[in-house]
Amino acid sequence: MKRVIGKINPEDRHVTIWGAGFAGLILGYYLKDQGYRITIYERSNKVGGKIQTKRTSGGFIERGPNALYLNADSLDLLKELKLEPLPATKKLKRLLMYNGRPRRPIQLGLISKVSMNAHKKPPLITDGLTVAEFFKPLLGQENLHRYLSPVLAGIYAAPSESLHFKTIFDQVGNKAQFESYWDFIKMMFKLQKTEPKLELSGSVSFEGGMQTLVNRLAEVLKSEIKLNYKEPFRIKGNTIICTDAASASELVKELRPEMSSELARIRYQELTSVTVFLKREIKSLQRSFGVLIPFETGFNSIGVINNKAIFPSNNENIISYTLISRKKLSDEDIYQDLKSLSNEFVPDDVEHMETSHWDKALPLYDLQRFLSVKKMHQIAYKEDNLAIFGNYVAGISLREMITAARTFSSNPQNYTENP
Numbered sequence: 001m002k003r004v005i006g007k008i009n010p011e012d013r014h015v016t017i018w019g020a021g022f023a024g025l026i027l028g029y030y031l032k033d034q035g036y037r038i039t040i041y042e043r044s045n046k047v048g049g050k051i052q053t054k055r056t057s058g059g060f061i062e063r064g065p066n067a068l069y070l071n072a073d074s075l076d077l078l079k080e081l082k083l084e085p086l087p088a089t090k091k092l093k094r095l096l097m098y099n100g101r102p103r104r105p106i107q108l109g110l111i112s113k114v115s116m117n118a119h120k121k122p123p124l125i126t127d128g129l130t131v132a133e134f135f136k137p138l139l140g141q142e143n144l145h146r147y148l149s150p151v152l153a154g155i156y157a158a159p160s161e162s163l164h165f166k167t168i169f170d171q172v173g174n175k176a177q178f179e180s181y182w183d184f185i186k187m188m189f190k191l192q193k194t195e196p197k198l199e200l201s202g203s204v205s206f207e208g209g210m211q212t213l214v215n216r217l218a219e220v221l222k223s224e225i226k227l228n229y230k231e232p233f234r235i236k237g238n239t240i241i242c243t244d245a246a247s248a249s250e251l252v253k254e255l256r257p258e259m260s261s262e263l264a265r266i267r268y269q270e271l272t273s274v275t276v277f278l279k280r281e282i283k284s285l286q287r288s289f290g291v292l293i294p295f296e297t298g299f300n301s302i303g304v305i306n307n308k309a310i311f312p313s314n315n316e317n318i319i320s321y322t323l324i325s326r327k328k329l330s331d332e333d334i335y336q337d338l339k340s341l342s343n344e345f346v347p348d349d350v351e352h353m354e355t356s357h358w359d360k361a362l363p364l365y366d367l368q369r370f371l372s373v374k375k376m377h378q379i380a381y382k383e384d385n386l387a388i389f390g391n392y393v394a395g396i397s398l399r400e401m402i403t404a405a406r407t408f409s410s411n412p413q414n415y416t417e418n419p
């Protein structure tokens with residue numbers, strides 16, 4: 001169900017989009033490409049929403065996403081936009097915090113646990129099943145928290161206990177029962193093999209950071225974007241709402257109350273991202289992407305990104321790390337995490353530091369979101385010219401949003417049957 005909610009009328013060649021975050025821009029781009037005339041209303045004074053690169057005297061700071069993980073659609077998009085991708089350094093270590101130190105994640109203990117339990121029958125895949133419930137018999141509680149939870153938290157910023165299995169592993173489709181975990185693992189490998197081989201893979205950014213991608217989309221859509229737009233919402237002709245769920249709920253409160261209450265049920269995780277420019281490197285993170293940190297390990301952050309190692313040319317004369325946390329961080333909290341990563345750290349090592357806090361950073365991909373989105377597909381099916389899109393609808397990552405927007409724009413009537 002990772003697709004745009006609702007449909008538009010292809011006979012009407014004008015589309016109004018509310019919100020010029022990545023969702024609004026990418027959908028506007030693809031619809032324009034299909035020959036629609038587009039108008040985008042953005043409440044704030046800038047485009048891009050959560051995607052914001054700031055140039056400081058110290059260097060670049062990514063307040064939101066630091067990279068686009070490529071799939072076939074996003075690679076095509078970059079070619080169409082004539083954007084030169086800046087690939088992340090290959091062969092960097094992926095580290096997990098374990099026993100107070102960043103380490104390589106695959107441990108003998110984990111491998112033997114998986115091979116010991118892989119013959120077991122996983123739980124039945126129901127609508128209510130969480131990721132933790134599915135994997136617990138395979139990994140055990142301790143490994144779940146030590147390995148799987150931090151990896152998923154690196155994308156969804158939520159513990160595996162609240163993540164909705166059918167959404168996170170949507171490749172499983174309608175399958176309700178695997179005979180054993182081996183069957184599940186085999187299916188995952190098989191699906192991975194069927195993915196097209198790309199001439200460029202992995203994470204990319206751009207010279208000038210992620211803002212370059214947003215600016216390029218805005219350039220294509222330029223005259224169609226109205227910033228600082230505060231007029232009341234209306235549904236006049238084809239209308240697509242591309243804001244966050246809470247704002248969307250407010251927009252449709254009067255006109256579509258049933259839709260509004262489903263939108264209001266979608267919960268969000270707050271996040272803080274802190275970029276620190278240091279005078280010296282953190283040795284334990286050398287030649288790594290950074291480190292993922294399990295919950296409840298005494299750290300204030302859930303991950304630290306090693307910006308200089310990943311995109312050296314965007315961080316030429318600086319040493320820069322970004323800490324991501326599920327709560328607001330004081331300077332003391334930040335120093336405490338840096339000290340835990342490097343005994344040698346002293347606050348004087350910090351050249352420059354900048355904090356961004358998002359109250360509603362990421363939607364929770366939990367059961368409630370699944371149920372509300374399902375209900376909204378049913379409500380929207382009865383509408384002719386109203387659609388809803390955003391990172392709470394069809395995937396949290398930019399690449400999933402690119403795929404969903406491209407698919408929708410090539411068939412904006414969307415539904416072939418009652419959802």
Ligand SMILES: Cc1cc2nc3c(=O)[nH]c(=O)nc-3n(C[C@H](O)[C@H](O)[C@H](O)COP(=O)(O)OP(=O)(O)OC[C@H]3O[C@@H](n4cnc5c(N)ncnc54)[C@H](O)[C@@H]3O)c2cc1C
Nearest residue numbers: 019021022023043049050064065066067247390391397398
């Ligand atoms: C810290 C962080 C790191 C991330 N890292 C990555 C990463 O590395 N890779 C990746 O793929 N993804 C990453 N993500 C996820 C990705 O950035 C988001 O999913 C995506 O940018 C969300 O886009 P959006 O358009 O759905 O929402 P938003 O960016 O929130 O945009 C919504 C827009 O709607 C506007 N709006 C709100 N109300 C109204 C209204 N009433 N009228 C008009 N306009 C309105 C807002 O001003 C805003 O411009 C990260 C997210 C965060 C927060």
